[in-house]
Amino acid sequence: MVENYAVLPCNGLDKCAGVISGELAIKLCQDAKNEIICPVFYRIADAKYNKIASEHPLLVIDGCQTKCASKLAAEKNLKISRKVTITEEAKKHNIELNRNLRLNENENALIEIILNGLNNDTEKVTLLSDESKFSSDFEYEIFQNGKFIFRVPRNPEVYFNENDCWAYVIGNRARIGVTDFVQQNLSDILYFTPPEIGSEIDQFGEVGEIESSKSVFELISPVSGKVISINETLEQKPELINENPYELGWIAEIELTDFDSDKELLIGFDKYFEIMKKKTEDSNV
Amino acid sequence: MYKKVKVVPCSGIGKVFGLMAREAVLKTVLELCPEKSETVCLAYIVTGDIEVKEKIEGSNCITVDGCPKMCAAKNVSIAGGLVIEKLRVIDTVKEHKGKKFGSPTQLDADGEVVISEIAAKIAKKINELN
């Protein structure tokens, strides 16, 4: 196990599963160099834990399907690297949990099973921990049509297709999303259907869907590869795509398989900016 | 003396959600809870004089915003209103996937269904206070 998680348990006192989440988090942080986030304190004063969360991949431990810890992470705009739901784990391992809040043999056995599972799961953790290479240091060129502002990142690592999707390429990975042209045309985005993690995507293949009350937009992938991560925050807050489609509103991360070929069919900032300007003027957003 | 709950919509003019916020609030204060609630113009709360500031400050307020920009919730809080509930039209709209609701000028039948649901949520909150 990568020994540097920020661990956010739900720590709920409504059910035994919540107590287990807290106990599991404590064990994770005693036995390894992980950092615990107190969900109660985090709601009141977030400065300390925002720093911890920005420095470590986040492991969220929910007690049950109410998913309070996941919701808290979404509220704080945190990227979740790993999720554990105690009731799901109990069901998976045929363990019946107490109806009271005491941790007995069954509950402690479950904690050990989950701990062993996390310790053995190094490959997934390694893949996810590389996300931090995608910085949010974009430099934008701005175009205004009427009252609507359209930004296009000038960074050379950002490529576009003519379907108004972008790819931010660092090494053998790309983060993808839609441009301001899409989110302004759609207006308030209400639904986000992500691609499946692990799925193989062709260049110009479909990689998810976003929907507003006006219409549905199918994302056309600028690159080919395997989907290794999705922006889970968008499932609760798809409006982040409207707020900033290049930073908070990114859609998925792809492990690239043939970027040298893909690149030949992509366009850079200069060309995309002119295309977008013309489309905007013609479509009268 | 019972102080009516202030229910404040954003009434944004550019989107159907703004009209839905407005209509849901009017349904509440005119039809569902006329004795227990009243509405106040958001623009007047922001730009108005002592009279409206005194009306809002320290009062229980429910805000209804059309979109995630949350203009009503923000402005009522700044004006000193006690926002006991912040409703967003889009949260109810999300439960009606695939439907169209009308235009920023006129709601259609599905739009009326949604505003009735929102008005019911507002009324429930108002009644809980008594």
Next chain:
Amino acid sequence: MSELKVGIISCSGEECLGGTISRLATRKVLEELKLVATVTLCLPLYLAGGVEERDFAKVFPTISVDGCDKLCAKRSTEKYSGKINGFIDVSKIIGNETALNTKVIRNKDLTDEHLQMVDQVASEIVKTISNISPDSYSGKTFGGCGCGS
């Protein structure tokens, strides 16, 4: 240089009939009378700090439409974006008593009389827009670099 556009910022006040008439008249100008160059600015967003709305009103000629003599839309535009190019006070068109003292109504309860008021105000909006001098256009354009925030 950007094409000439005119902004309309309207109140939608829920406390009186004037607000309803103001909103509907503005929508009528935008949708039916189809003055191609008009853009509505969202007053609540404007008041909450909406950059796009405020910047538009600084550059393009903008008129306000208010339901009553409190003139919230006019005063807000002047406060955040500078001089306004025209304003309409609906209570001066339909009468103060009608605008202020009539109970607010829902869209579904509008009568033919109300719709006539909407037409009257919409005509006044069109007249005000056509009276805007081309010199009102400040000549500023948008564009250039912006840093991500």
